[in-house]
Amino acid sequence: MAYRSFEELEVWKRACRQAVDVYQALEDNKQYALKDQMQRAAVSIASNIAEGCERDSKPDFVRFLRIAKGSAAELRTQLYIAQRLLIMDKTANTNLLGECKEIGAMLQGLIRSIIIPAKPLGRTPTLSAPLNT
Numbered sequence: 001m002a003y004r005s006f007e008e009l010e011v012w013k014r015a016c017r018q019a020v021d022v023y024q025a026l027e028d029n030k031q032y033a034l035k036d037q038m039q040r041a042a043v044s045i046a047s048n049i050a051e052g053c054e055r056d057s058k059p060d061f062v063r064f065l066r067i068a069k070g071s072a073a074e075l076r077t078q079l080y081i082a083q084r085l086l087i088m089d090k091t092a093n094t095n096l097l098g099e100c101k102e103i104g105a106m107l108q109g110l111i112r113s114i115i116i117p118a119k120p121l122g123r124t125p126t127l128s129a130p131l132n133t
Contacts, residue, residue: 006053011106015046015068018099022075025092034087038078044071045103058114065111072104 006012022042026035045068052064079097082088 006050009049009053009110011103011110012046012049012053014099014106015042015049015072015103018096018103019043019046021092021096021099025088025096029087031082031085031087034078034082034085038075038082041071041075041078044068045075049107062111062114065107065114069104069107069111072100072107076100076104 019039019042022038026038029035048064048068048071052061052068055061055064076097079088079093079100083090083093083097
């Protein structure tokens, strides 16, 4: 996958939208500690994607993508807690959980694509002479 900046990454766009959705879903919520934690985790996902991309190093990018993936898991956990505490609209919670899972899967796919580059198309060259051992 070729891209020039993090703004072109679909996973970053979706993570930004999700952060806004989390803020909107919790707008009137009085559970300040959990609300703050959820908002921070949501913002962290998109922020780490952007920061890693700007590092201009594949290992750094992968490290920050893994941090973003961890933040997605953190947000999922907090959404499950919010669900059990009944402090959030059930539909919003379900939608956010689904999106969080998809973003996590997208992050894993991006990590894989960086770690294991696509194989070139065509025949793999073979050695014409045996290797000396």
